[in-house]
Amino acid sequence: MKLISWSLLFLIPQAFSNNCNLPIVSLPQGKSEKIDLITDINKVCSDELDRKFKDVSARFVLNSQCQLSVLKRNDFGKLVAFEEFNQREIVSAGEIICNLDGSMTITNNTKSFCFPKETLEPLFHILNASKISFKFVDKLDLSCPKKTRIPDSTVVLIMIDGFSSEYVKKFSPPFLNQKIKEASFVKNLTPVFPSETTVSLQSIITGVEPNAHGLVGSKFYSPKLKRRFDFRDNRFFVIPPLWITLEQQAILSAVESWPGSEVLINGRKPRFNLPYERSRSLENKLKFILTSIKNGAKFVSIWIHDIDSSGHRFFNDSERMKIEVLRVDSFLSRMFKELTSLKNTDVQLLIASDHGMNKLDRSKKIDISSIDFSKGILEGSHVVLNYHDQNNKNVQKIFKDLKKVSSHLGVYLRNQIPEEYRYNHNSNIGDLTLIADPGWIIDYGQTIKGNGVHGYLAKQDPAMNGVLFAIGNKFKTNFNLTSADSREIHSLIIKLLNAGEPSTNFKKLETLQLLLK
Numbered sequence: 001m002k003l004i005s006w007s008l009l010f011l012i013p014q015a016f017s018n019n020c021n022l023p024i025v026s027l028p029q030g031k032s033e034k035i036d037l038i039t040d041i042n043k044v045c046s047d048e049l050d051r052k053f054k055d056v057s058a059r060f061v062l063n064s065q066c067q068l069s070v071l072k073r074n075d076f077g078k079l080v081a082f083e084e085f086n087q088r089e090i091v092s093a094g095e096i097i098c099n100l101d102g103s104m105t106i107t108n109n110t111k112s113f114c115f116p117k118e119t120l121e122p123l124f125h126i127l128n129a130s131k132i133s134f135k136f137v138d139k140l141d142l143s144c145p146k147k148t149r150i151p152d153s154t155v156v157l158i159m160i161d162g163f164s165s166e167y168v169k170k171f172s173p174p175f176l177n178q179k180i181k182e183a184s185f186v187k188n189l190t191p192v193f194p195s196e197t198t199v200s201l202q203s204i205i206t207g208v209e210p211n212a213h214g215l216v217g218s219k220f221y222s223p224k225l226k227r228r229f230d231f232r233d234n235r236f237f238v239i240p241p242l243w244i245t246l247e248q249q250a251i252l253s254a255v256e257s258w259p260g261s262e263v264l265i266n267g268r269k270p271r272f273n274l275p276y277e278r279s280r281s282l283e284n285k286l287k288f289i290l291t292s293i294k295n296g297a298k299f300v301s302i303w304i305h306d307i308d309s310s311g312h313r314f315f316n317d318s319e320r321m322k323i324e325v326l327r328v329d330s331f332l333s334r335m336f337k338e339l340t341s342l343k344n345t346d347v348q349l350l351i352a353s354d355h356g357m358n359k360l361d362r363s364k365k366i367d368i369s370s371i372d373f374s375k376g377i378l379e380g381s382h383v384v385l386n387y388h389d390q391n392n393k394n395v396q397k398i399f400k401d402l403k404k405v406s407s408h409l410g411v412y413l414r415n416q417i418p419e420e421y422r423y424n425h426n427s428n429i430g431d432l433t434l435i436a437d438p439g440w441i442i443d444y445g446q447t448i449k450g451n452g453v454h455g456y457l458a459k460q461d462p463a464m465n466g467v468l469f470a471i472g473n474k475f476k477t478n479f480n481l482t483s484a485d486s487r488e489i490h491s492l493i494i495k496l497l498n499a500g501e502p503s504t505n506f507k508k509l510e511t512l513q514l515l516l517k
Contacts, residue, residue, distance in 0.1 A: 151251060151497040153346045153474065154293055156339065157301040157489070159204075159258075160328065161197055162308025162454065164356030165189070165465045171322045173329030175336070176351070176469060184475040184515040186468035188483040191355045193421045194384040194455045195464040197308070198231070198259050200354035200486060205241040205258060207490030211425040213239040215259070216386065221379045222428050223388050228379060231276070234263035242490055243270040246299050249499055254292030256285060257303040272297055278305060282331045290338060293345060298497060304328060311357040315452030336471070348474055348496050352489060353466030358439070360453040365443045366406045366436060371398060376431075382441040382448060383455030386430030395431045402434065409442065410435040421457060470515045479515060488512040 165188050168176055179185065191200040192209050198218040199210055210216045215236065220229050222236065229236055237260045243253035247268050254272035255261040262275045272292045274280070285302045292300050307324055314320040332351060339347045376389030389395050395413070402411040412433045417424040423433070436442050438461035441453060458464040466486065474496060492512045494500065 151298045151499070153348045153472070153496055154297070155299050155348050155350065155493050155496050156289060156293075157299070157493065158332070158335075158349070158351045159201065159301065159303045160307055160351065160353045160466075161303065161305045162311045162355060162357050162452075163325075163328075163353035163466060164311070164358075164463055165467050166356070166463060167307075167321075167325050168467060170318075171325045173325055175329045175333035179351075179469050179471055180480070181478050182471075183477060184470040184479045184481070186470075186481045186484045186512070186515075188458075188462065188465040189352060189468045189486050190458045190465055190483055191486050193423050193457045194381070195355035195458060196381065196384075196455050197354055198229075201259055201303075202239075202241075203487050204352070204354065204489050205243075205260075206239040207242075207487050208239055209422050209487065210429075211422060213237075214426050214428050216423070216426060216428045217380050217384060219379050219381065220386060220428050221377045221388055221430075224427055231259045232262060234260070234265055236260075237263065237265050240266055242493060243299065244268050245494070246497065246499055247271065251299065251497055251499060252295075252297045254288065254297040254300040256280075256288055256301065257305075258301065282306075282328075286331075286335050286338065289335070290342075293342060293347075299493065304331075308357070311452040312450035313452070315357060315359055315450070317451075346473065348470075348472035350489065350493070351467075351469040351471070352486070353468075354486070355454050355466055356458075356462075356464045357452045357454050358456070358461060358463040360441065360448070360451050361439060362441075362448065364408070364440045365448070366409045366440055367443045368402065368405055368409075368434070369443065369445055371401055371405075373398065378444065380434075381455050382443070382446070382453065383436050385434040385442060385444060386428075387432040387434070388430050389432075392431075399432055402432070406440075408437040408440045410437070420459060468512075470512075474517060475515050476517055481511065481514060484511040 167173075168180070168187075192203040193199075194210075194217060196218045198215050202213050202215040203209055206213050214222075215229070217229075221227070222229065225233075225235055227233075241258070241260055243255055243261070244265055246253050247270065252272070253270040255270040256274040257276045257280070259276075261270055261273050263269070272288075272295065274288055282304065285304070289300050289302060307328055310321060310324040314324075336349065339345075339349065373387060375391065375394050376387055378385060378387045380386050387395075387398065389398075399411060399413065402409065405411075410433075412418075412435070414424055414429055414431055414433065417429075417433055417435075421435070423429060434442060436456075438456045441448060454464055456464050465483070468484065468486075468489070470492075488511060491510075492515075495513070495516075
């Protein structure tokens with residue numbers, strides 16, 4: 001197949017999208033089929049898509065680094081890894097994909113170009129002149145986005161890691177204190193359990209609890225995948241995050257440092273994305289926000305880790321914590337001024353925290369070093385640990401031994417974890433789960449660092465609660481709520497962007513809707 005001329009593509013209106021959006025491509029049994037272009041382009045698409053590819057001989061697979069590799073059927077009919085694809089072959093290859101919505105997608109190496117149905121006529125003439133042939137696929141990840149009204153507003157979500165609800169009163173940050181009077185404020189934003197960053201962020205961005213999305217800790221083991229959690233492996237992300245929902249409706253997203261934003265989920269990524277990097281400065285995060293908005297992003301989110309890092313190190317040092325809180329508050333003030341100065345942009349600003357923080361007391365250690373976990377896999381934190389073991393006899397023995405260790409340690413078989421935790425219906429949760437009482441920590445052989453800790457159930461330890469500030473012309477002024485569930489942020493953003501109804505496995509939560517005028 002000839003390579004499509006890049007110069008020709010730029011002649012077509014609405015031609016290209018520079019994100020890496022290639023689907024898994026299924027080839028029919030034997031040689032790939034090539035069909036010369038004919039004038040009735042819609043008929044060709046329809047006829048070919050009616051076929052069902054039951055006998056797939058190979059798959060082209062795109063990984064998170066936008067590199068192609070090949071899987072091929074072995075003698076037993078299983079798809080297995082094949083030798084690495086020759087890069088020269090990739091560069092000289094191109095695909096023309098007919099989508100069910102009547103659109104077409106052209107892919108070339110790591111670029112993809114989606115053509116809405118109404119722009120196909122001029123494209124057809126160029127392709128016909130170039131004598132390019134079709135290669136049809138049955139995976140439709142690249143269908144052109146559904147037509148939707150461009151949202152009137154731009155939503156900016158600032159996630160401040162580890163900003164406890166108690167910090168506002170304790171350190172009196174000027175900008176945030178001012179916004180309590182001028183905007184809407186939720187004093188206690190309740191995180192899911194365990195109140196850890198990865199878990200909480202995933203619940204906020206999907207609107208569901210860990211039982212559904214499966215990220216059950218910042219560190220955990222998946223018996224299904226047979227590996228420990230890696231945020232660069234898209235198999236861990238089973239519930240589509242908010243940016244996927246928006247991108248499917250042609251609402252552009254820009255995301256910085258969120259778990260899952262670096263990998264393809266349902267064949268898509270955020271249109272603009274900065275990967276996780278702890279050293280990225282607040283100023284560079286602000287540049288990302290402003291640049292993304294100027295390039296059409298309607299949902300923008302960044303993650304600020306500074307206060308969480310300081311909380312773990314300096315929780316007992318009020319002066320050092322105050323300096324850090326006031327530094328972030330000053331940044332938020334500068335950012336707000338920049339956002340309000342943007343022309344023709346109606347910004348709705350959400351400033352939220354994923355969880356709070358409390359004092360780490362080393363005198364309250366629960367020592368489980370005498371228990372032999374070597375026959376299974378133990379993973380988690382000093383607050384919540386999950387133990388996986390296929391041997392039920394081992395599980396029962398360890399269960400009985402742990403019950404004798406401390407009255408401040410909850411030890412549960414998976415189906416016996418109390419319902420208030422909402423943490424008992426996912427295979428990534430251990431055959432045994434260990435939960436420390438608030439104020440207590442589990443010593444399981446890993447170094448216990450710092451002076452601050454989180455992870456407890458907020459109902460039992462209110463210091464785990466975060467905060468939410470909602471600032472913009474769609475929100476009430478001088479309006480305070482005592483508490484709300486952090487998962488509601490997902491449905492609130494969907495409502496602000498007029499992006500339909502949130503798809504969630506749980507009853508819709510509507511407390512945050514009270515913030516709206």
